[in-house]
Amino acid sequence: MADYSKHGGGGTSWPGRARLALAISAGKLAGASGRLFRIGGGTSLPGMIARRIDPNVLRSVMATTTAKKIVITGSNGKTTTARMTAAIADASGRRVSHNRTGSNLLQGVTSVVVNFADIFGRLDSDLLLFEIDEGTMPVAMPEIQPDVVVITNIFRDQLDRYGELYSVAKALDKLLESLPETATIVLNGNDPQVASFGQQARARKLYFGLRTTDVGRPVPEHAADVIRCIRCNEDLVYEVAYLSHLGLYRCPNCGYELPSLDVAATSIHLDPRGDGPTQVTMETPLGQLELTLPLPGVHNVYNAAAAVAASIAAGFGIEKVPAALSNIRTAFGRLEKIQAGDQTIYLAFVKNPTSFNLVLRLIAQHPGEKHLLLVASNTVVDGEDFAWLWDVDLEEISPQVADVICSGTKAEELAMRLKYAEVPLDRVRVIHEREAALDAALQNAGPGGTLYIMASYTPTQELRRIMQKRGWVKPYWEE
Amino acid sequence: MTNEQGKDTRLVLRIGHLYPQLMSVAADRGNLFAIVKRCKWRGIKTAIDQIFVRQTPDFTQYDLILFHGGADREMEVAARDLQAKAPSLREAAESNTVFLAVCAGYQLLGHSYKPFEGPELKGVGILDLHTEGGSTRFMTHIAIECEFPECGKQVLVGYENHSGRTYLGPGAQPLGRVLAGWGNNGKDGYEGAVYKNVFGTYLHGPVLPKNPWFTDLLITRALARRYGQVELPPLDDSTEQEAHAAAFKLAMAFKGTVSAIDATPWRERLSPGSASRSL
Numbered sequence: 001m002a003d004y005s006k007h008g009g010g011g012t013s014w015p016g017r018a019r020l021a022l023a024i025s026a027g028k029l030a031g032a033s034g035r036l037f038r039i040g041g042g043t044s045l046p047g048m049i050a051r052r053i054d055p056n057v058l059r060s061v062m063a064t065t066t067a068k069k070i071v072i073t074g075s076n077g078k079t080t081t082a083r084m085t086a087a088i089a090d091a092s093g094r095r096v097s098h099n100r101t102g103s104n105l106l107q108g109v110t111s112v113v114v115n116f117a118d119i120f121g122r123l124d125s126d127l128l129l130f131e132i133d134e135g136t137m138p139v140a141m142p143e144i145q146p147d148v149v150v151i152t153n154i155f156r157d158q159l160d161r162y163g164e165l166y167s168v169a170k171a172l173d174k175l176l177e178s179l180p181e182t183a184t185i186v187l188n189g190n191d192p193q194v195a196s197f198g199q200q201a202r203a204r205k206l207y208f209g210l211r212t213t214d215v216g217r218p219v220p221e222h223a224a225d226v227i228r229c230i231r232c233n234e235d236l237v238y239e240v241a242y243l244s245h246l247g248l249y250r251c252p253n254c255g256y257e258l259p260s261l262d263v264a265a266t267s268i269h270l271d272p273r274g275d276g277p278t279q280v281t282m283e284t285p286l287g288q289l290e291l292t293l294p295l296p297g298v299h300n301v302y303n304a305a306a307a308v309a310a311s312i313a314a315g316f317g318i319e320k321v322p323a324a325l326s327n328i329r330t331a332f333g334r335l336e337k338i339q340a341g342d343q344t345i346y347l348a349f350v351k352n353p354t355s356f357n358l359v360l361r362l363i364a365q366h367p368g369e370k371h372l373l374l375v376a377s378n379t380v381v382d383g384e385d386f387a388w389l390w391d392v393d394l395e396e397i398s399p400q401v402a403d404v405i406c407s408g409t410k411a412e413e414l415a416m417r418l419k420y421a422e423v424p425l426d427r428v429r430v431i432h433e434r435e436a437a438l439d440a441a442l443q444n445a446g447p448g449g450t451l452y453i454m455a456s457y458t459p460t461q462e463l464r465r466i467m468q469k470r471g472w473v474k475p476y477w478e479e
Numbered sequence: 480m481t482n483e484q485g486k487d488t489r490l491v492l493r494i495g496h497l498y499p500q501l502m503s504v505a506a507d508r509g510n511l512f513a514i515v516k517r518c519k520w521r522g523i524k525t526a527i528d529q530i531f532v533r534q535t536p537d538f539t540q541y542d543l544i545l546f547h548g549g550a551d552r553e554m555e556v557a558a559r560d561l562q563a564k565a566p567s568l569r570e571a572a573e574s575n576t577v578f579l580a581v582c583a584g585y586q587l588l589g590h591s592y593k594p595f596e597g598p599e600l601k602g603v604g605i606l607d608l609h610t611e612g613g614s615t616r617f618m619t620h621i622a623i624e625c626e627f628p629e630c631g632k633q634v635l636v637g638y639e640n641h642s643g644r645t646y647l648g649p650g651a652q653p654l655g656r657v658l659a660g661w662g663n664n665g666k667d668g669y670e671g672a673v674y675k676n677v678f679g680t681y682l683h684g685p686v687l688p689k690n691p692w693f694t695d696l697l698i699t700r701a702l703a704r705r706y707g708q709v710e711l712p713p714l715d716d717s718t719e720q721e722a723h724a725a726a727f728k729l730a731m732a733f734k735g736t737v738s739a740i741d742a743t744p745w746r747e748r749l750s751p752g753s754a755s756r757s758l
Contacts, residue, residue, distance in 0.1 A: 166550055233556050390685055390688075391506040391508070415722070416718050416719055419719075420688060
């Protein structure tokens with residue numbers, strides 16, 4: 001548990017309270033002006049300003065609230081899992097505060113508090129839902145003191161930010177030990193590494209995952225990260241692999257295997273055209289659920305299972321789950337379908353080989369030749385080390401590629417990767433400027449055509465801003 | 480234009496890919512793609528064997544051996560397994576097989592690797608060098624200058640991400656001189672190591688695709704072992720040259736930073752305007 005005394009307890013004394021009020025007011029003002037002047041959603045700015053005035057702002061508000069606090073972390077699926085959890089809580093009559101735009105570093109998390117609290121730091125919510133970047137967890141978790149921690153999965157992600165896979169995992173596992181008995185840890189049982197978490201933790205553990213042979217492959221794909229036993233380093237044997245290293249696994253040497261799943265998708269019917277809906281039967285400790293998810297792909301079954309497990313852990317029950325999940329929409333940039341006049345755009349935010357491969361596999365099922373726009377940049381959030389592009393199976397889609405525009409500071413590397421995936425050179429063009437790249441790609445798609453955009457984080461936001469200016473999408477903070 | 484398969488030369492390059500899953504942390508399979516495609520485009524066939532733990536093939540049958548990077552945990556597994564493979568690997572190195580060893584693979588071709596925490600790992604001792612773990616990681620864009628009789632002075636570009644500090648003994652030559660980045664140990668200004676046809680480097684990215692001159696050097700030397708001197712017909716490398724130029728620009732822009740990510744401002748630092756060109 002965190003030691004509050006050494007942090008001064010911002011909200012206890014009069015000067016402390018005044019400072020907290022000032023911090024929250026200034027943060028709110030910054031967010032409002034950001035939206036007013038359309039310079040951005042103000043999703044991390046309010047938190048940044050507020051923390052500058054009172055570094056304890058998040059800690060102070062968290063210490064006094066009676067709301068349930070759910071933290072969702074992991075490499076992939078955080079945003080959609082959080083949205084699904086929010087929808088279930090909302091349908092169950094809970095008032096939810098949520099960093100729903102996916103601004104998941106410490107500032108974005110603090111923004112939730114600044115946006116939803118009054119100036120005295122009081123929150124009028126039953127549930128505080130935080131999506132948190134796995135690298136931010138060590139600083140954010142002690143400040144939040146969550147009731148439920150969900151770990152979706154751990155994939156190779158931005159090696160240059162967090163060092164290697166195991167150090168991220170080790171840090172997360174260690175953090176779980178600080179949770180009290182009253183807390184619940186929700187873990188992906190299909191992820192050999194995540195499933196091994198919390199062995200030393202006092203908190204209750206709830207495992208979610210898939211247990212079916214309706215989907216998946218017999219062996220993990222090449223970009224899989226953890227395929228050796230977490231205990232004895234022997235190669236794991238898979239009965240079925242659903243997504244990268246997620247699957248039904250067993251160690252032939254020491255017998256380590258996946259834990260018994262509390263929330264398990266036992267029957268899955270995916271849309272063969274890769275577009276949705278997905279029919280899922282889910283077993284839970286509170287009974288069986290029949291779900292129709294309007295979203296495509298196995299990854300969204302994981303998101304739903306994680307959200308259901310989180311809702312059970314938080315005490316929301318399962319009655320409202322089918323209704324809540326039946327009209328869930330894609331989060332911004334998650335293969336988001338956008339109408340652009342008579343043209344259709346699918347916008348996918350891709351940040352690691354797993355998410356990129358997943359999108360490629362889905363759109364490969366869409367009929368016809370593909371017009372693509374690929375954008376990758378080097379910024380803090382996008383990462384400097386772009387080596388992982390070579391773990392992306394562009395070969396799977398190269399026979400379907402009609403044309404590609406590459407943009408961003410990594411445009412040349414993208415073009416070269418396409419060349420080595422044997423996409424003919426005359427179908428590939430580099431256009432650095434974002435709007436020009438979008439226009440050229442739309443021109444490639446032609447009247448009534450479909451354009452697929454795969455972009456890293458910053459370019460996804462930039463492209464969306466352009467589309468918002470053109471009236472094709474709502475600003476992401478108004479979704 | 481399209482890259483077609485080259486006219487069949489009847490040449491076959493035999494490749495041994497060491498620990499293709501265990502040691503593959505930084506997508507270094509791109510090195511294999513570069514070699515295979517640049518051979519294919521010239522009508523040279525490639526035969527690839529994947530070599531896993533517990534297998535002890537005769538490594539002298541390979542013209543080229545790839546040995547890539549992994550995290551400390553994988554490295555431990557590899558180090559233990561390597562001892563059974565070491566005699567045959569050494570024989571291959573002495574018989575002029577080409578090795579490309581990257582990061583952890585590079586370290587394990589040396590005498591030893593002492594991590595910052597944990598027990599020392601024994602290498603295979605093909606390269607006269609040893610490595611010690613440091614407390615900070617070098618994680619940045621890197622460019623080095625190399626010189627070889629076949630191609631004169633050339634620049635290698637890539638990304639480095641390592642806490643190991645490598646020190647060369649008299650039996651190994653550095654691969655190149657650091658232009659930007661940190662290289663072997665951040666002190667002596669050199670990067671990588673060469674002994675006969677054994678090349679070790681910290682450069683990933685992966686290193687070969689955007690350094691086609693180096694890929695072709697490895698292919699030429701690998702073929703020479705069984706076929707003598709083979710002239711590789713030139714390819715259209717304009718795409719690779721542009722990627723090389725972009726990576727070189729990044730290396731220079733980040734020169735002196737230990738961690739590129741810490742030094743990156745939120746906005747893109749290089750905005751090359753609205754240049755549009757057909758490849």
